[in-house]
Amino acid sequence: MIRALHRWPGLLALALVTVLSLSGAALSVFPAAERIATPQAEAELTVAALANRIQAVYPGLEQIRRSPSGRITAYWFDQGAPGAAVIDPATGQGIGSADPNQVERWLTNLHRSLFLGDGGRIAMAMGAAAMLVLSLSGAALVARRTGGWRQWFKPLRGPLASRVHVEIARIAVVGLVLSSTTALWMTASTFDLLPDGGTQPAVPTIVSGETGFSLDQMPTLQQLPVTELRELSFPYPGDATDVFTLKTDQGSGYLDQGDGALLAWAELTGWERASETIYMLHTGQGAATLGVVLGITALGMPAMGATGLLVWLGGRRGRPRIRGNQPAGRAETILLVGSEGGSTWGFAATLHAALTEAGQSVHVGPMSSFAPERYTQARRILLLAATYGDGAAPASAKRFVDRLNTSDPVPDIGLAVLGFGDRSFPAYCAFARTVAQTARRKGWPELLPLDTINRQSPQDFARWGRALGEVLGIALDLSHQPVLPAIDRLTLVSRRDYGSEVQAPTAILRFALPHTSLWQRLRGVGFARFQAGDLIGILPEGTAVPRLYSLASGRRDGFIEIVVKRHPGGLCSGQLTALEPGDKVSAFLRRNPSFRPGRRRAPLILIGAGTGIGPLAGFVRGNARRRPLHLFFGMRHPDSDYFYGEEMPGWQGEGRLTRLVTAVSRGARPHYVQDALRGEAVQVAELVRNGARIMVCGGRDMAAGVAEALAEILAPAGFTPAALKAEGRYVEDVY
Amino acid sequence: MKSLLATLALTTALTFPGLAMARPVTLTTTLNSYGGDGAYLALYVTDASGAYVGSLWMAGGKSKYYEHLSDWYRATGGDAGQVNGITGASVGAGRTLEITLDLADALFDAGYTLHIDAAAEDMRDSPNEVAVPLTNGGTGSPVAGRRYIASFTYN
Numbered sequence: 001m002i003r004a005l006h007r008w009p010g011l012l013a014l015a016l017v018t019v020l021s022l023s024g025a026a027l028s029v030f031p032a033a034e035r036i037a038t039p040q041a042e043a044e045l046t047v048a049a050l051a052n053r054i055q056a057v058y059p060g061l062e063q064i065r066r067s068p069s070g071r072i073t074a075y076w077f078d079q080g081a082p083g084a085a086v087i088d089p090a091t092g093q094g095i096g097s098a099d100p101n102q103v104e105r106w107l108t109n110l111h112r113s114l115f116l117g118d119g120g121r122i123a124m125a126m127g128a129a130a131m132l133v134l135s136l137s138g139a140a141l142v143a144r145r146t147g148g149w150r151q152w153f154k155p156l157r158g159p160l161a162s163r164v165h166v167e168i169a170r171i172a173v174v175g176l177v178l179s180s181t182t183a184l185w186m187t188a189s190t191f192d193l194l195p196d197g198g199t200q201p202a203v204p205t206i207v208s209g210e211t212g213f214s215l216d217q218m219p220t221l222q223q224l225p226v227t228e229l230r231e232l233s234f235p236y237p238g239d240a241t242d243v244f245t246l247k248t249d250q251g252s253g254y255l256d257q258g259d260g261a262l263l264a265w266a267e268l269t270g271w272e273r274a275s276e277t278i279y280m281l282h283t284g285q286g287a288a289t290l291g292v293v294l295g296i297t298a299l300g301m302p303a304m305g306a307t308g309l310l311v312w313l314g315g316r317r318g319r320p321r322i323r324g325n326q327p328a329g330r331a332e333t334i335l336l337v338g339s340e341g342g343s344t345w346g347f348a349a350t351l352h353a354a355l356t357e358a359g360q361s362v363h364v365g366p367m368s369s370f371a372p373e374r375y376t377q378a379r380r381i382l383l384l385a386a387t388y389g390d391g392a393a394p395a396s397a398k399r400f401v402d403r404l405n406t407s408d409p410v411p412d413i414g415l416a417v418l419g420f421g422d423r424s425f426p427a428y429c430a431f432a433r434t435v436a437q438t439a440r441r442k443g444w445p446e447l448l449p450l451d452t453i454n455r456q457s458p459q460d461f462a463r464w465g466r467a468l469g470e471v472l473g474i475a476l477d478l479s480h481q482p483v484l485p486a487i488d489r490l491t492l493v494s495r496r497d498y499g500s501e502v503q504a505p506t507a508i509l510r511f512a513l514p515h516t517s518l519w520q521r522l523r524g525v526g527f528a529r530f531q532a533g534d535l536i537g538i539l540p541e542g543t544a545v546p547r548l549y550s551l552a553s554g555r556r557d558g559f560i561e562i563v564v565k566r567h568p569g570g571l572c573s574g575q576l577t578a579l580e581p582g583d584k585v586s587a588f589l590r591r592n593p594s595f596r597p598g599r600r601r602a603p604l605i606l607i608g609a610g611t612g613i614g615p616l617a618g619f620v621r622g623n624a625r626r627r628p629l630h631l632f633f634g635m636r637h638p639d640s641d642y643f644y645g646e647e648m649p650g651w652q653g654e655g656r657l658t659r660l661v662t663a664v665s666r667g668a669r670p671h672y673v674q675d676a677l678r679g680e681a682v683q684v685a686e687l688v689r690n691g692a693r694i695m696v697c698g699g700r701d702m703a704a705g706v707a708e709a710l711a712e713i714l715a716p717a718g719f720t721p722a723a724l725k726a727e728g729r730y731v732e733d734v735y
Numbered sequence: 736m737k738s739l740l741a742t743l744a745l746t747t748a749l750t751f752p753g754l755a756m757a758r759p760v761t762l763t764t765t766l767n768s769y770g771g772d773g774a775y776l777a778l779y780v781t782d783a784s785g786a787y788v789g790s791l792w793m794a795g796g797k798s799k800y801y802e803h804l805s806d807w808y809r810a811t812g813g814d815a816g817q818v819n820g821i822t823g824a825s826v827g828a829g830r831t832l833e834i835t836l837d838l839a840d841a842l843f844d845a846g847y848t849l850h851i852d853a854a855a856e857d858m859r860d861s862p863n864e865v866a867v868p869l870t871n872g873g874t875g876s877p878v879a880g881r882r883y884i885a886s887f888t889y890n
Contacts, residue, residue, distance in 0.1 A: 099771075102770065
């Protein structure tokens with residue numbers, strides 16, 4: 001909701017807000033320049049003395065004005081010709097032209113009305129309103145992203161465009177809120193929507209009838225310092241009934257030209273004062289430094305517009321274009337997608353196209369948008385649900401189960417769940433199963449029994465499509481070609497071999513970084529940005545199905561490294577372990593944001609066995625901040641498969657690795673990594689009590705053994721692996 | 736397009752009850768190139784004693800700025816009701832404002848004076864920019880203003 005409130009005003013008002021902010025930034029320079037160029041009156045100078053000085057130089061003096069910058073301007077008539085000049089208060093002499101600056105005038109008219117009069121003013125006010133909505137919704141998004149208002153300045157991660165966007169925003173937002181609210185106030189004031197109009201006292205009808213009282217004898221002017229003057233208008237020459245009109249920071253009134261008496265006085269109203277303060281805050285006139293600061297923050301706006309556009313385009317990239325997507329309120333078929341990496345969206349697009357071709361009206365959206373009360377025309381809901389990790393909701397299905405639980409089933413709407421996953425994982429389609437169970441328990445009619453798609457199989461999908469077609473009474477032919485992410489060709493630069501003696505031939509393969517364009521780096525796509533723990537998809541020759549490996553290096557290391565064990569008969573591992581330096585493979589990057597050490601300073605307990613050391617070694621190598629890292633590493637034999645054994649002493653010496661505990665499984669006394677943990681039970685419990693985070697990488701059996709050992713170790717301290725997982729302090733990357 | 740034409744026929748402006756004789760009069764005001772934003776102009780009439788009689792036209796739509804037309808503002812107490820229905824847009828530098836209205840015959844050669852107050856944003860206020868006696872003889876002869884008005888004629 002907040003995101004939509006941020007995205008759409010941003011995109012719609014982008015041009016308007018850009019014009020507003022650029023012209024505003026340019027305008028902010030003028031008050032400061034005026035302030036610098038203006039000779040200031042000496043502190044104790046009174047209006048009486050000043051007026052006397054100016055009148056001595058310009059006898060036909062009509063009006064003296066003082067701008068908030070301190071600039072004094074005089075207007076006079078000399079032998080019928082009008083004259084005006086900026087005055088040096090020390091001498092009363094003119095020192096410069098009083099004509100308005102044409103550039104400033106042009107910019108002002110552009111800024112407030114696009115040269116289009118009142119219509120333009122309203123358009124610009126809408127631009128300011130959009131800016132306010134953007135600032136407030138953006139602030140809420142920043143707070144959500146950093147984890148709360150107290151962590152406003154927390155360091156960020158993510159693609160460059162998104163980081164730049166937020167970095168600018170969290171500094172500029174205060175200035176933008178101030179500029180936009182004051183702009184709206186000023187527009188309201190211009191259109192007389194506020195009761196802040198001038199209140200001048202009634203002109204006195206009884207005056208002395210005399211003229212020619214000396215200016216420097218007038219008591220009111222004698223007591224008034226120049227710094228409080230706004231305007232002093234002189235009576236019309238020869239008209240004894242006319243008066244001096246005086247405006248100051250406090251109010252306005254009239255002075256008798258015959259005896260200098262104060263004839264009437266009216267204080268400024270609260271509304272007038274408020275409007276003047278707001279005018280000052282917006283224009284910087286009278287607050288030049290603030291004006292320049294606001295101008296600089298305004299400059300951030302076009303930069304945020306550009307980066308915001310990139311973020312938006314980036315968000316769309318993961319999803320295929322859905323042509324002819326119907327609004328949720330008008331569609332007969334609601335097709336909701338729960339996808340982590342984006343591949344399930346491809347299936348949804350194929351299904352949408354096929355159903356649309358068969359004459360159905362279909363709405364496609366993320367599962368997180370589930371809102372049955374909006375589905376007024378719907379006859380069925382189809383849920384395509386991937387699974388994240390151990391059965392959690394994928395990114396686009398956050399809070400779906402909660403919503404399903406709190407909403408009432410609609411008896412007319414049938415529901416079908418199709419799970420997407422990989423049968424080699426124990427939690428195969430676990431989220432889809434949870435969804436299907438919840439729906440059944442809530443009493444949603446079942447349109448089709450739960451079905452699953454293994455490893456994006458087009459055959460599975462076509463089969464399910466036929467079943468769906470039968471239920472709907474249409475022929476549904478789903479032929480889906482999975483779209484792979486952008487593929488790069490990686491060149492092997494070096495390999496280190498281990499493990500052949502223990503019948504586990506393994507290689508640490510290091511590839512060169514592929515070339516990335518500036519555009520890719522800006523958007524942070526592909527290998528332009530990756531960290532240890534992210535996944536690399538390798539496409540072996542002869543098949544279109546990729547295999548995923550955990551990365552043991554980050555972009556900063558300057559290379560791409562993986563640890564690959566050759567499985568007997570394994571297609572991909574066979575090809576990879578046969579690579580020689582100079583050979584190439586096809587690969588793509590898949591982010592794995594859940595398996596990252598995070599930026600906190602709390603200690604890390606890294607637990608891995610075999611090739612699971614890969615990402616953990618990557619964390620150690622990248623630990624430039626010397627965060628306390630405790631690595632538990634299980635191997636078969638130290639002489640054969642001690643991966644990164646050469647680097648470990650160096651990492652420890654540099655402080656990147658606090659402690660290394662190894663477990664050797666081949667030998668007189670087989671010792672596994674979970675045994676190593678038990679051996680260090682006291683220290684492990686102590687670390688966890690102090691906020692340590694646990695990261696486990698390796699095979700499924702090892703992970704289960706580790707979880708069991710940790711449950712024992714931590715029970716006395718009152719922790720359970722499940723509770724730590726819920727807190728995000730216990731994460732696994734298991735294969 | 737240098738000349739802005741705002742031609743209006745008004746029948747209500749300054750007619751006196753009982754003296755129904757009125758004639759259409761065209762007031763033409765041309766501004767000089769004073770190098771500022773559009774000017775506010777107030778056209779109004781005073782009698783022989785200098786007392787305000789009524790307004791003929793207000794060029795400028797936002798009443799919050801009327802205080803800068805200081806003579807008119809003093810005479811009317813800033814009452815925007817005085818120009819209700821006879822208000823138009825402000826007049827840009829170098830442009831011409833032309834208005835036609837019915838003025839009572841009794842206003843001519845009877846000591847009445849037509850005044851124009853002018854003001855522009857961030858520039859001087861020019862009350863009494865123009866003050867011309869309304870006479871039959873003065874018809875068609877242009878008068879220059881003090882700061883903003885290059886020429887003003889009525890006929």
